[in-house]
Every structure is written in structure tokens, then in C-alpha cells.
Amino acid sequence: MTRAFLGVALLAAAAAAHGQVEARAAWVRGTVRGQTTAGAYMELTSDRRASLLGAESPAAGSAEIHEMRMEGNVMRMRAVPRLDLPPGKTVELKPGGHHMMLVDLKRPLKKGDLVPIRLKVELGDKTIKTIQVVAEVRELAATGRP
Numbered sequence: 230m231t232r233a234f235l236g237v238a239l240l241a242a243a244a245a246a247h248g249q250v251e252a253r254a255a256w257v258r259g260t261v262r263g264q265t266t267a268g269a270y271m272e273l274t275s276d277r278r279a280s281l282l283g284a285e286s287p288a289a290g291s292a293e294i295h296e297m298r299m300e301g302n303v304m305r306m307r308a309v310p311r312l313d314l315p316p317g318k319t320v321e322l323k324p325g326g327h328h329m330m331l332v333d334l335k336r337p338l339k340k341g342d343l344v345p346i347r348l349k350v351e352l353g354d355k356t357i358k359t360i361q362v363v364a365e366v367r368e369l370a371a372t373g374r375p
């Protein structure tokens with residue numbers, strides 16, 4: 230009886246922790262020698278109004294949210310201060326679109342390495358929430374399609 234109750238309580242706690250904003254399918258592109266930045270990609274879903282404000286990772290000096298824009302014939306990326314997460318919609322951070330950029334990498338990233346990333350998300354009521362994800366490093370040529 231006591232065990233069963235405990236099980237339900239733990240389940241409820243887990244649901245509460247994951248209820249608001251979820252990050253899935255996180256991966257980071259592997260690097261070559263001398264490269265100090267790497268793109269990080271994932272799927273973000275929020276059940277309420279929220280914005281991604283940034284991230285930090287022990288693998289990098291800093292992390293930025295980047296958007297891609299065509300300037301003439303050239304695709305360029307630039308840092309943006311936040312990325313809106315509309316309720317109930319999955320926002321994909323992916324190659325060629327919005328992505329996370331790990332800057333000042335502390336060491337090269339090899340296929341199969343695991344990179345912890347802490348996402349900073351602001352909810353609609355201005356509460357700041359931290360979401361911990363572990364991203365797997367994929368090879369340099371990875372496109373995001375499994």
C-alpha cells in the first residue's frame with residue numbers, strides 16, 4: 230500500500246517537472262581540429278507561452294541562439310536575444326534554421342560524446358525555468374535526418 234502510494238507520488242513529481250517545456254532529440258555537430266564553435270539542435274515544445282532566452286554548457290564558454298537569414302545570395306547567421314515557443318507547437322532548432330551555437334569550445338567534440346546543455350526559458354508569467362538536456366555529438370556531415 231505504502232509502496233504503491235510512493236510510486237504514484239514519484240510519477241506525479243516527474244509529470245510536474247516535464248509538464249511545461251520539453252526538449253527532445255538534442256544533438257551537437259562534431260568539430261574538426263581548430264574549430265571553436267558547434268551548432269546544437271533539438272526540438273522544443275511548450276504547453277504554454279514561453280521563450281528560450283539562452284543556454285550554457287560546461288563544454289563551451291558561452292551559447293547563443295542563432296537565426297539564419299538570406300542576405301543577397303548568402304545565408305548568414307546572427308545571434309538573437311530570444312526565441313518564442315508558441316504553446317503546443319514544436320519549435321525545431323535545426324541546420325539551416327534557428328539553432329543554438331556553442332561558442333569557445335573547451336575541447337573538440339567527437340561523434341558519440343555527450344554534451345550537457347542547460348536551457349534558460351522564460352514562461353509567460355516571467356518565471357525563469359532551467360531545462361537540462363544531454364545532446365549527443367553526431368558526425369560533422371550530419372543533417373539532422375536520422
Ligand SMILES: [Cu+2]
Nearest residue numbers: 295306329330
Ligand atoms: Cu550559428
